[in-house]
Amino acid sequence: MILSIVQYGDPILRTKGKRIEKIDDHIRELAANMIETMHAAHGVGLAAQQIGEALQLTVIDVSQVEDRPSTMKLNAKDVDPAIAMPLVLINPEIELRGPTEMGVEGCLSFPEISADIERSKSAIAHAQTLQGDNVEIEAGGLLSRVIQHEFDHLHGILFIDRMNSAVKAALSSRLKRLQNESRRGKRIRPEEEQSLVTETTL
Numbered sequence: 001m002i003l004s005i006v007q008y009g010d011p012i013l014r015t016k017g018k019r020i021e022k023i024d025d026h027i028r029e030l031a032a033n034m035i036e037t038m039h040a041a042h043g044v045g046l047a048a049q050q051i052g053e054a055l056q057l058t059v060i061d062v063s064q065v066e067d068r069p070s071t072m073k074l075n076a077k078d079v080d081p082a083i084a085m086p087l088v089l090i091n092p093e094i095e096l097r098g099p100t101e102m103g104v105e106g107c108l109s110f111p112e113i114s115a116d117i118e119r120s121k122s123a124i125a126h127a128q129t130l131q132g133d134n135v136e137i138e139a140g141g142l143l144s145r146v147i148q149h150e151f152d153h154l155h156g157i158l159f160i161d162r163m164n165s166a167v168k169a170a171l172s173s174r175l176k177r178l179q180n181e182s183r184r185g186k187r188i189r190p191e192e193e194q195s196l197v198t199e200t201t202l
């Protein structure tokens with residue numbers, strides 16, 4: 001089922017996700033719906049807060065992005081990221097590695113906004129899968145960026161918090177508009193929002 005996506009201004013986007021203690025039917029259904037919603041919105045990642053649930057749960061799929069490569073090791077073994085997608089990460093913890101780099105990001109909760117964001121080139125995530133297995137994912141390239149963006153969401157941190165202050169100031173009227181729309185109850189229906197298909201949105 002395709003869910004509506006919460007737009008910037010909704011307080012749930014600032015809420016830290018609760019740890020998932022039991023992977024039950026509700027969590028399995030939620031993860032399946034989040035994957036379907038992410039795909040419908042042409043996003044590469046979606047956090048539970050973005051569909052209105054403050055939980056430590058995120059889904060990721062970078063397999064359709066050809067111009068921004070990703071690398072991935074699963075439990076220390078090289079895997080083809082395209083084959084490993086979609087990922088469902090439950091209760092993730094991350095370690096950042098190596099130098100940082102700038103790269104353009106969008107966010108499904110901020111229609112039509114994108115900006116350069118500084119992120120670590122490499123990230124290691126420890127998380128549980130839907131099957132309850134503990135996995136270690138070492139990510140590089142776009143996947144590293146997406147994992148960091150989604151991990152932030154799970155802790156109530158948004159990409160605007162990491163924007164250069166001049167860029168954020170230039171976006172202030174658009175951000176206010178999103179907040180006002182959100183306050184009036186606006187939600188994003190992925191199948192209606194073809195304008196979301198711009199760059200890499202997470």
Ligand SMILES: [Zn+2]
Nearest residue numbers: 107108109202
């Ligand atoms: Zn986002």
